[in-house]
Amino acid sequence: MKKILIVFFTSLTFIGCFNEDKKEVIRPVEIFQVTKNKRDIILTYPGITIPSKETNLAFKIPGPILKINVEIGSFVKKGEIIASMDKRDYLLNLKAFENKSIATKNFYEASLAIAKNSESQFQRVEKLYKNKALPKKIYEEALAKKKATSSSSLAALANYQASKQAVENCKNHILDADLIAPFTGYITKKFIGEGGVAAPGVPVFSIASIDKSKIRINMSEKDLSDLDRLKSSTFIYKSTSYPISLETASKIKSFGNISYPLTFKIKDESISLPSDVDGTVKLYLEKKDSFGTIIPIESVFEKNNTTNVWLYKDGIVILKEIKLIQPLNNNLILVSGLNQKDKIVTKGVHQLSNNEKVKVLKTFSKTNVGKVL
Numbered sequence: 001m002k003k004i005l006i007v008f009f010t011s012l013t014f015i016g017c018f019n020e021d022k023k024e025v026i027r028p029v030e031i032f033q034v035t036k037n038k039r040d041i042i043l044t045y046p047g048i049t050i051p052s053k054e055t056n057l058a059f060k061i062p063g064p065i066l067k068i069n070v071e072i073g074s075f076v077k078k079g080e081i082i083a084s085m086d087k088r089d090y091l092l093n094l095k096a097f098e099n100k101s102i103a104t105k106n107f108y109e110a111s112l113a114i115a116k117n118s119e120s121q122f123q124r125v126e127k128l129y130k131n132k133a134l135p136k137k138i139y140e141e142a143l144a145k146k147k148a149t150s151s152s153s154l155a156a157l158a159n160y161q162a163s164k165q166a167v168e169n170c171k172n173h174i175l176d177a178d179l180i181a182p183f184t185g186y187i188t189k190k191f192i193g194e195g196g197v198a199a200p201g202v203p204v205f206s207i208a209s210i211d212k213s214k215i216r217i218n219m220s221e222k223d224l225s226d227l228d229r230l231k232s233s234t235f236i237y238k239s240t241s242y243p244i245s246l247e248t249a250s251k252i253k254s255f256g257n258i259s260y261p262l263t264f265k266i267k268d269e270s271i272s273l274p275s276d277v278d279g280t281v282k283l284y285l286e287k288k289d290s291f292g293t294i295i296p297i298e299s300v301f302e303k304n305n306t307t308n309v310w311l312y313k314d315g316i317v318i319l320k321e322i323k324l325i326q327p328l329n330n331n332l333i334l335v336s337g338l339n340q341k342d343k344i345v346t347k348g349v350h351q352l353s354n355n356e357k358v359k360v361l362k363t364f365s366k367t368n369v370g371k372v373l
Helices: 002-022 088-130 136-176
Strands: 027-029 031-033 041-050 054-058 063-068 081-085 178-180 185-190 203-209 214-219 230-237 240-249 260-266 278-285 293-296 301-303 306-313 316-321 323-327 332-336 343-345 358-360
Touching: 041 323, 081 203, 088 136, 214 240, 214 278, 230 260
Parallel strands: 027 358
Antiparallel strands: 031 343, 041 214, 041 278, 054 203, 063 081, 081 178, 185 203, 214 260, 230 240, 230 278, 240 260, 293 332, 301 306, 306 316, 306 343, 323 332
């Protein structure tokens, strides 16, 4: 009898466990109703101030640097001599070509006098020849002499002009032996010191202007395509916002070949910020019609290398792929792929599976301290 009772109660326990395992689990979830974007798009980028003018300075001619008058950080005015090259060889060249110029000038003047004399003699011979007072042979000799002296005079003139040009070139080289500040500013870099040999076009210094600073950012290709909707922009530096306007947007990638540089200028021309300071650039874009929907960031998850949410409909959840557009304030994000009034799951998104049944939790009252009501 005892054995029969044991078997009976054991069977009841087994049946109870079996029924308990078969009981369907319905997960509770919180949902959020998708809303249409009703605000302008704000793009935020790190920005840095840059001088309005910045350039490398180099000598136009080769030679040893004799004197440097500045260091990094030095303030220089436009036209000030920054560095000087040894002019000795260029001065010697100038003297040599000046002497040559004098010699070629004298030779040209002598050749010109001979040519003029030959021209006069030819005119007399030509007149007599036309009157048949002289034989043709004398006429042809006078003509040949005229042509020869004229050619010699032209050659002498060419040599004289070349020597004059050489003198001017030497004078220019002597001027180029001084490196001049092209504008007022500060020396930012120094590449060669005194005694170094400068090569034409090789930088010796870098200089940056002290006038109105500009702001530069590096923008992604995706955001660059939306610039036609730019309404306004600001640069935030030390908690102060400065209205700025777009000046240039490069179509050529830079910064590791992954972004495009954009340059802005401060609208208020009386404001000048220091160079090389960091801030934040905010771009306010006019929204497109039906441009995205707004959802909580906690509702988004990655699955199979795609970005998704759980769409809630008639008590079940359906996997829905979306695309992120932009983060917003208050843990909200702007996305595409959803419709206005769609309902999505915001809690427990990582424990759900496609077409799973769920039940909606009631939202607690904001005045319900401790969430016990």
